[in-house]
Amino acid sequence: MSLLSPFFAKSNIIMEESSGQNLSDILETMREGILIVGEDMRVVASNSAAHVAFARNNESLNQKRLSEIIRDLSLHQAFSKAIESNNSSRVRIEIINTNTRIFDVRVTPIELDEKMQAIGVFYDVTQVEHLERVRQEFLSNISHELRTPLTSILAFVETLEDGAIDDEKNNRRFLSVIQKNAERMHHLIDDISELSSIEAGKVKVEVKKLNLFVLVREVFATLSAQANDRNIILQNEVPEETFVTADIIRLEQMLTNLVDNAIKFNRQDGIVSIGYEQSTKMDIITVSDTGEGIMKEHQQRIFERFYRVDRARSREVGGTGLGLAIVKHLARLHGGEISITSFLGEGSTFKIELPKQSPHLESSV
Ligand code: ADP
Numbered sequence: 001m002s003l004l005s006p007f008f009a010k011s012n013i014i015m016e017e018s019s020g021q022n023l024s025d026i027l028e029t030m031r032e033g034i035l036i037v038g039e040d041m042r043v044v045a046s047n048s049a050a051h052v053a054f055a056r057n058n059e060s061l062n063q064k065r066l067s068e069i070i071r072d073l074s075l076h077q078a079f080s081k082a083i084e085s086n087n088s089s090r091v092r093i094e095i096i097n098t099n100t101r102i103f104d105v106r107v108t109p110i111e112l113d114e115k116m117q118a119i120g121v122f123y124d125v126t127q128v129e130h131l132e133r134v135r136q137e138f139l140s141n142i143s144h145e146l147r148t149p150l151t152s153i154l155a156f157v158e159t160l161e162d163g164a165i166d167d168e169k170n171n172r173r174f175l176s177v178i179q180k181n182a183e184r185m186h187h188l189i190d191d192i193s194e195l196s197s198i199e200a201g202k203v204k205v206e207v208k209k210l211n212l213f214v215l216v217r218e219v220f221a222t223l224s225a226q227a228n229d230r231n232i233i234l235q236n237e238v239p240e241e242t243f244v245t246a247d248i249i250r251l252e253q254m255l256t257n258l259v260d261n262a263i264k265f266n267r268q269d270g271i272v273s274i275g276y277e278q279s280t281k282m283d284i285i286t287v288s289d290t291g292e293g294i295m296k297e298h299q300q301r302i303f304e305r306f307y308r309v310d311r312a313r314s315r316e317v318g319g320t321g322l323g324l325a326i327v328k329h330l331a332r333l334h335g336g337e338i339s340i341t342s343f344l345g346e347g348s349t350f351k352i353e354l355p356k357q358s359p360h361l362e363s364s365v
Pocket of ligand 1: 261262265266289291292293294302307308309310314315319320321322323324325348
């Protein structure tokens with residue numbers, strides 16, 4: 001028997017006993033919380049979802065004053081308006097405690113046993129509102145990030161049009177600024193679409209056993225010009241016969257991102273090294289640098305989309321602020337994780353942990 005059964009069993013809205021039971025069963029299985037409040041503003045019936053959401057110390061809600069259960073003036077007014085003036089209404093309430101919940105509540109008058117009462121349906125919109133906030137932040141970040149290079153492109157095109165095109169000393173420089181900004185926009189759009197494909201579940205990883213030493217050598221070869229520009233040494237410390245189980249394209253992408261950062265945020269003449277460790281269940285790949293390091297308060301946040309310790313610096317070195325968010329998602333798609341240890345002024349070590357898998361898989365490198 002549900003929490004509502006005694007109420008509906010007594011009520012004269014039930015024509016047949018079995019239909020009353022069905023009605024109370026339906027309300028009982030709803031995910032929305034239901035409170036029925038009488039003229040004295042006390043709860044006369046409630047379902048389990050309401051009990052889970054609002055009951056303190058597991059006490060029954062029935063017979064409690066509405067204001068004892070939820071202290072919210074607009075909610076109180078919505079129930080009394082329904083009972084006294086026969087008006088339906090809708091209110092949004094926030095229940096603030098350790099984990100704040102937000103409800104969209106519809107309150108409707110209902111006549112039961114010739115008494116006016118009101119039924120409130122509490123729809124938990126906490127998650128929906130959170131996602132909406134994240135979506136809006138994401139959009140505003142994207143437009144900000146696109147507007148900056150676009151403004152610069154437009155300004156330089158205008159300068160060239162206004163005569164700088166004939167200024168032989170500067171026209172090439174202006175064109176290269178335009179190109180750099182266009183590339184930045186391109187890079188940003190690539191990263192956004194990559195991230196949204198991963199988040200939409202469209203990216204699947206195909207794991208195979210692969211030689212990590214060879215893969216690291218390839219990643220270093222791709223980034224060697226960038227490292228040479230700043231006289232940075234790339235050290236492959238992975239033993240030659242090290243095999244890990246991963247999607248080769250995705251692991252290469254993760255390592256490229258991490259090494260790219262390790263070069264960008266390193267000091268001149270610094271070192272970037274990739275190493276390998278293992279535990280019983282995990283292969284652990286470390287990417288270390290001798291750069292500026294990251295303060296503790298930023299260390300977890302750098303994996304969030306668009307989070308950068310120094311926005312201007314990241315832009316200057318060509319960052320989009322999405323690289324580490326992509327790496328985190330890719331590590332998780334492998335069933336793994338990424339973490340960081342960093343000391344200010346000494347450098348950082350990023351650790352990718354990947355689960356070890358069945359030894360019968362073939363090598364793909
Ligand atoms: P970006 O495109 O800005 O590099 P990421 O998501 O790759 O974006 O990194 C986010 C931020 O984390 C960077 O802007 C930088 O502040 C910080 N960061 C990442 N890697 C390092 C590193 N190896 N050393 C110091 N700071 C780093």
